[in-house]
Amino acid sequence: MPVSRPESSDSRIIAHVDMDCFYVQVEQRKNPDLRGKPTAVVQYNSWKGGGLIAVGYEARKDGVKRSMRGDEAKEVCPEIHLVQVPVARGKADLTIYRDAGSEVVSILARKGRCERASIDEVYLDLTDAAETMLKETPLESLESIDDEVLKSHILGLSSDGKDDRESVREWLQRKDADHRDKLLACGAIIVAELRLQVLRETEFTCSAGVAHNKMLAKLASGMNKPAQQTIVTSASVKELLETLPVKKMKQLGGKLGSSLQTDLGVNTVGDLLQFSEEKLQDFYGVNTGTWLWNTARGINGDEVQGRLLPKSHGSGKTFPGVRALKTVVAVEKWLKELCEELNERLQSDLVKNKRIAHTLTLYVNAYKSTDTESHKKFPSKSCPLRYGAGKIMEDAVNLFQAALREYLGPYIGNQCGGWGVTNLSVSASKIVAIPSGTSSITKYFHSRDQLNDSSEPLGEKFVLEDDHVSPSRTESHPASHQIECGEEEIPITHDISSSDQCETACKDEASGDIAEEAFKLSSGTESCSTLKQKEQQSRLHGKETKMMHPNDGIRSYNQKRKATKEKGTSSILRFLHSNSTSSPKQDNPTPLQETKSLSLGTQEPLNIESQSSSQNVQTTNAWSYKVDEIDQSVIEELPLEIQQEFRNWLRPQKRPNIVKRGSSIAHYFSPTKN
DNA sequence: ACGGATGTGACA
DNA sequence: TTGTCACAT
Structure with a gap:
């Protein structure tokens, strides 16, 4: 509304x-012979000449309209040039x-x-x-x-x-x-x-x-x-x-x-x-x-x-009528295609714009032939997004299976009751810029977890190289996550600093090390998705039951906790570190728009964005602490490996995060302990 | 069950 | 917040 x-x-x-009729213009620039001629862009030429998605003005004069079929267009305007949308996968x-x-x-x-x-x-x-x-x-x-x-x-x-x-x-x-x-x-x-x-x-x-x-x-x-x-x-x-x-x-x-x-x-x-x-x-x-x-x-x-820049990327396809997908295998085949395209676009966004998407969502349309009554909709499902086509694919398949179970009801697999998928789409959202500036690292180990299985701390070099970059024009974004570990979960609000999109958008230059590294890491398709990996990302993003991977539901809560603990130290430290925000001033520079609205001398109250942004400043501060304020003796009590990693992170950072209670480390630093 | 593929934003 | 719905091109 x-x-x-x-x-x-x-x-x-x-x-x-x-x-003006943009797709047509794109095609006419590509093939200048089409200029001045009646032209339309069409997709899927096979059925009735495909559907028009853009019509040039010469063709409009003849009565050609968008959402006509290619065949109809030919009837009205026999000389029309129909250009097909490129097909991939x-x-x-x-x-x-x-x-x-x-x-x-x-x-x-x-x-x-x-x-x-x-x-x-x-x-x-x-x-x-x-x-x-x-x-x-x-x-x-x-x-x-x-x-x-x-x-x-x-x-x-x-x-x-x-x-x-x-x-x-x-x-x-x-x-x-x-x-x-x-x-x-x-x-x-x-x-x-x-x-x-x-x-x-x-x-x-x-x-x-x-x-x-x-x-x-x-x-x-x-x-x-x-x-x-x-x-x-x-x-x-x-x-x-x-x-x-x-x-x-x-x-x-x-x-x-x-x-x-x-x-x-x-x-x-x-x-x-x-x-x-x-x-x-x-x-x-x-x-x-x-x-x-x-x-x-x-x-x-x-x-x-x-x-x-767009706030999300999606890749989808419809399977109308008899083309509906009726087996899990068929769905998997198409999910693979969609996920590969999505991955490519995420890759490109990462390299060009230094942005990372955090949520994967699967949307499905389906019908149940044995569905006399309840026109239940196929539920959409989300989970944390891991980079790499193989991982995205794997997660998407899991989301599909979870959603399918829900869709078919509790009486799951009994006799392939006739269902058909008429639309499939995967989409990546919650895209945040990797901060340019000191705080890159904070953002960064998010990506590191998703990009990389090894525990090699990639963050360090970025700290070093980014440190001298002035963190100009950063904006604060609120975000909150939860993580499970220990007996309970504690939601923590914190800041994400990200570079101003206006500055970085559309720059095709210098991808920088972050992007390059990310590229190397995610180009590989190795997708050994172990339990631990899943736990790890669950924790990273993690919203207890909602944001966990579909598979996780099978295991018990205790099992999950155990896996989490075992997985390791580096993750825990990451969370710890991430909570160590620097001073509020630095972390929360006044957003540009706020400045503007103030300077205009508006008598009206601050706009909503400004208000919520300042509220988040407070919230964040309440939960934050400085790394260098942590008692050294506390650190020394940690396992050696953790100490080392911890010291690697000893720089003012801000990042999205979660704190776990029950985790030994979280106990030490838990701001107010509730 | 062909208006396809994609994207944003509000509401519960 | 996630999932759903509406709307748009």
């Missing part, structure tokens, strides 16, 4: 940039489009905060850039304005349609213009420039919307395509929304939009104006009600998230 966020009082300049592989999207993002991120909204869409917060421009170069004094700017569509400008370059110029340079309009004008100039850069550097065209918030910018970017831009002035909003069908509004394209029509007889966004906020809240809940009320007025406080 949509949620309403408070809108900052100051006016922002937000742009939404949308690539028996499934569609969108890599080339993702990479092309990254090219675009790296250009668009040059001005202002940038949010990758999808593979081919981006939001930009150009407020600062626009304000700066307005200060430095008064619009009236502008000698020449790029044609791309003059081609803008300005909502509300009367003569939008005819020889309007002059009127656009006039609007842009209007001396008596509203300050907000002037900022919009600057935004339009900036966006036009960015779009031209995109075109020069990638050969891709895109369209854009410029407005005072995300919702309106998004709406505008789609109004004049392809290769054009649209500006939403405040004055135009009312009229714009008045007649806009609710379904056109983002978030209202589904059930909520339908029920608006059905329940309230609301057909256009303007129709919503009649309803009080309370009334809308009564119908749809507080959050959605408020959101609807605001939306009707063109109010939307959603901020542009500074995020250039």
Whole structure:
């Protein structure tokens, strides 16, 4: 459900940039012969010509539509060129489009905060850039304005349609213009420039919307395509929304939009104006009600998230109809393909962006033929993610088997009751950047555990080499984990420091030792998954029963504990170490956005992120201690091997973690002992 | 049981 | 928090 966020009082300049029929453009760049010809991109050519997932504008003129079949498209437009999505491992592989999207993002991120909204869409917060421009170069004094700017569509400008370059110029340079309009004008100039850069550097065209918030910018970017831009002035909003069908509004394209029509007889966004906020809240809940009320007025406080990289990676495939997978063996075969693709993408993310994913999730759609009634859904399952195709595969298979048992009910394996899997997908989430800076190591041994079976302490060299790197612009992220060991489990909240994505994203350079090492380690497919390994990762991530590996359920709780203890010292030390955070100031540098919102002088309370972030600072501090404050004698009581490892870690770190009570070491350092 | 593959965000 | 659902391209 949509949620309403408070809108900052100051006016922002937000742009939404949308690539025109992106996949088609990617294919046309690859094969220029296709340029200017009716073209569509299709996947799985075998059945009815495959399904269209992108249609070029020449083909659209002939009535070709997305989600037509290739055959239908041919009927409507016999000359159409159908290009197939690349296939790898028996499934569609969108890599080339993702990479092309990254090219675009790296250009668009040059001005202002940038949010990758999808593979081919981006939001930009150009407020600062626009304000700066307005200060430095008064619009009236502008000698020449790029044609791309003059081609803008300005909502509300009367003569939008005819020889309007002059009127656009006039609007842009209007001396008596509203300050907000002037900022919009600057935004339009900036966006036009960015779009031209995109075109020069990638050969891709895109369209854009410029407005005072995300919702309106998004709406505008789609109004004049392809290769054009649209500006939403405040004055135009009312009229714009008045007649806009609710379904056109983002978030209202589904059930909520339908029920608006059905329940309230609301057909256009303007129709919503009649309803009080309370009334809308009564119908749809507080959050959605408020959101609807605001939306009707063109109010939307959603901020542009500074995020250039995806938050998850997934690989999936459908098996419709008779192609449904009916045996575990068939499922395993496909899981292997999916996991290999996922692993490749994780690898690439690690090398390019120095990020590590921490959770593996399996999603399945299935049917039960012997299922007269209960349309039970196949449950999705997660577990800690270990790097390496073999390990991911193994874990995914285990997740599948666990979920299958649940799905089929307690009467498990009796007679292969007809089930069929119609969709399989694996996905990796909880991706965090490996901190660049002193604290790399903390993050790092997380990866070490997942990448590597040996207990060779790889961390050391990173400490040494990273130490002189300034930990600039780090941001604190809260996280909490639990681990079992000893009699009970104690959840600990702690900080993860990670490098700012805005800095590292899209840099293809120097992978660095961490990434290289990781690559070596995970390229191997050795997947001797011993009990101990499972325990180890269970502990690392570990959420008792929920986050453990499916297999673990078979063993008793005591057995698990035992395995955990035996596994070893180095892991325990890691946890210990990880709890040794350095000073709060260093660990929790003020997030950039917080700084910004404060400097804007907002009278409103700190935004939610800021609040929770400062809360986490407190929580973290309560549970943290400094390594160098630990009594030396305490360390000396530890086994020699542990002492050594411990001393290796003697540097201020912060990292995600778990503390175990009952473990001898945890006893020593348990902050408050509860 | 063909709108496929993928991704984000909210809610319980 | 995990798992589910909705929504989007």
